[in-house]
Amino acid sequence: MCAAVYVLSTVTGYVLTSALLMKCPNLLHRRKREPFLSKHISHRGGAGENLENTMAAFKHAVDLGTDMLELDCHLTKDEQVVVSHDASLLRASGINAHISDMTYAELPPYLCKLGVTFQRECFCEGGEDKRIPLLKDVFEAFPHTPVNIDIKVNDDRLIKKVSEMVVNYDRENLTVWGNVSNKIVNKCYTENPRIPVLFSLFRVLQLLGLFYTGLLPFVPLKEQFLEIPMPSIITKIKGPDRLTRSQRLIAWLADT
Template identity: 80%
Template sequence: MCAAVYVLSTVTGYVLTSALLLKCPNLLHRKKRETFVSRHISHRGGAGENLENTMAAFKHAVAIGTDMLELDCHLTKDEQVVVSHDSNLRRSSGLNAQICNMPYAELPPYLSRLGVTFQKECYCEGGEDKRIPLLSDVFDAFPNTPINIDIKTNNDTLIQKVSEMVVQYDREHLTVWGNASNQIVKKCYKENPRIPVLFSFSRVLQLLGLFYTGLLPFVPLKEQFLEIPMPSIISKLEDPNTITRSQRFMAWLADTLLMRKALFNHLTARGIQVYIWVLNDDEDFQRAFDLGATGIMTDFPTKLKDFMDRNGMSNPQ
């Protein structure tokens, strides 16, 4: 009887302490220093309004007031860091070749028309700017704009060169980098721990495990940015007639587990920003902000800007 009472009191104490620290994490953890806060994030520079990852896209997004540019990096054969999403040029340029096998001077331009990955049956028609830019071009053009860098390949030289450029351009306080691969994120953190890192996919799963077991308030976190999808948008990306019942269930389950206001509030209280990707309509913008997301990543920066203006959401810099 006494043992049962002891166990019950111990469990009760743990639950109450966990609940308290979930709401007030700064009782245990010092809040991470935020050198910038981003609500409006332009995915690939705004792939629905200009050709993705081009200087034209980045200039347009910055001109309308985006808080952050999101982009992707690869390394060419002559070790130039270029801004491109795919490792193979077929989709973007029509050439079946790997970026890593070509010198920068020989990279072909983008096609005039590219599909928008996160918008069903949508294409973006490009203007005159079809060049694949260097990362240094972006750093030169936007010295004060926060940039979110997706390191697309597990390449030590790529990671080293990106770190060197971030330091050279004095951008450690304006940059976040990483990848879904935990191996890449670990290498990024080891190369330069002063540049904030993203949660990798496996770390997101660990984060959820900690959250649902009540352990999260007790565990330190090295990451400063959580970037996750809103699984419910799958119904807007796929033909409803082709989505199976099991796919619908998995999307519902993932959405239920990921889209948690209590989790987002806890992380933001610890100085960890929460970005939801890639959202392209007002309904999803509203839901993400209602859930407490710090920022939204979109292919349509003008649409998100209009939504934020209509709802009186200023963009903190």
């Protein structure tokens, strides 16, 4: 009986303490300053309306009033930071080569028509602007627009150059960076902890585990932004009729 009372009181105390700290986290943690708030984010610059990751796409998104531009970075052979989602040029330019094997001057333009990778049977046709831009072009054209930078490859040189560029353009308060890879996020944070970082996939899963076990209030978090694609996006890519019942159930549970 005494053991049961002890266990019950311990569990009750733990639950109440966890609930209190969940409601009032400032009792343990200093509130992080939010450099900006973004509700409308243009993925790859708004890939469903313009050729992805082009200056035309970014300008269109900003003209519409987007809160943030999301883009992807790679490093060329001559160590120029370019804005491109794929490491390979095959899908976007029709050239079977990698960005890292070519100088910036050698990079081909985008194709006139690109498939939107997150929407089934959706294509976007571009205008005159088919050039793969430099990251500095985006910074110079939109000095006051928050930018979400996806570091696409685990390359120390790329991380260092992006950090230096963010500092040189005085954008530490207008930039968030990272990747789905926890290793890349940790390298970004180590390189420049003043630039806010995203939660990696591992850290998102860890965050959920901490939340549902009541341990979240006791764990300090270095990340400041969540970027979580809803798993049901798979229905837009494959189509609901091509998914098994178990796949649909998993997507629904994950979304919920």
